[in-house]
Amino acid sequence: MLSVEHVTKRYGDFTALEDISLTFSPGVYGLLAPNGAGKTTLIKMLTTLLFPTQGQILWDGEDILSMGGDYRGLLGYLPQEFGYYPNYTPRQFLRYAAALQCIPRQEADRRIASLLEMVGLSDSMDTKLKKFSGGMLQRVGIAVAMLNDPKLLILDEPTAGLDPRERVRFRNLIHGFSKDRIVILSTHIVSDIETIASQIVLLRNHRLFCCESPAAICGRFLGKVFEVPAGTDLTAGQHLLSEAQGDGGTVLRILSDAPPQNAAPVTPGLEDAFLAIYREEGQL
């Protein structure tokens, strides 16, 4: 189990994260917040690339900084910018990554074959990476992060640049990986985690806003989201969340404590909740 205990991170005078406490157990966690909210800072502390200014991060009760290599041995990490050698094939690149992790050659080859199969790249294992699409490269990155069969898999904005088909494929892949490990993935794309994350961590104003299931987060706005026809004048207390295409043309999705005239509430989705939560701070 991974615990973040009262962690604060300051860059000089600027507080990027303040007093964050979180506990992670096996399952998929989505780290969702607008750009600049501190997702990467938190991930870098979870991967020991940055140190907390205050507080500590524990794995099964032990400080991850004092665990050193033992902690990194149970960690798989796909950074936002995944570096690779374009003239290597996936097989060569994974062998290289396995050698860096001191995984014996035979074991590495077995694992590489099974991982490339899992990420759907068996047929391209000897094709140079420079010929790969963004989605294929991302799958190579996931295979690298999974080489050591990590107990903790951390993916920083893994779906950036993927097309819709690749996004779906990615979601299925992550779901399969999460059975007996902690998967933490950061994103600002709501739909990427709505269906696969068991818990969603929301950061707001550099603090933890909540860590709840998607259903619980949406439940906060039950009876408060409505659709009204485009062009409706909104009164005080009615806040525009988004425009959408309804059966009869464009509709406005609004947040309101009281029902507007002739409007029935609609079931809030995670995107409504996200827009509602970050509306007040003008963070979007």
Ligand SMILES: Nc1ncnc2c1ncn2[C@@H]1O[C@H](COP(=O)(O)OP(=O)(O)OP(=O)(O)O)[C@@H](O)[C@H]1O
């Ligand atoms: N080395 C640094 N020195 C000063 N400020 C920094 C540094 N790194 C990050 N910040 C600031 O800390 C805040 C959080 O940055 P971080 O990269 O963690 O955000 P993020 O949520 O991951 O955003 P994005 O999705 O855009 O990557 C931002 O305001 C950023 O400008």
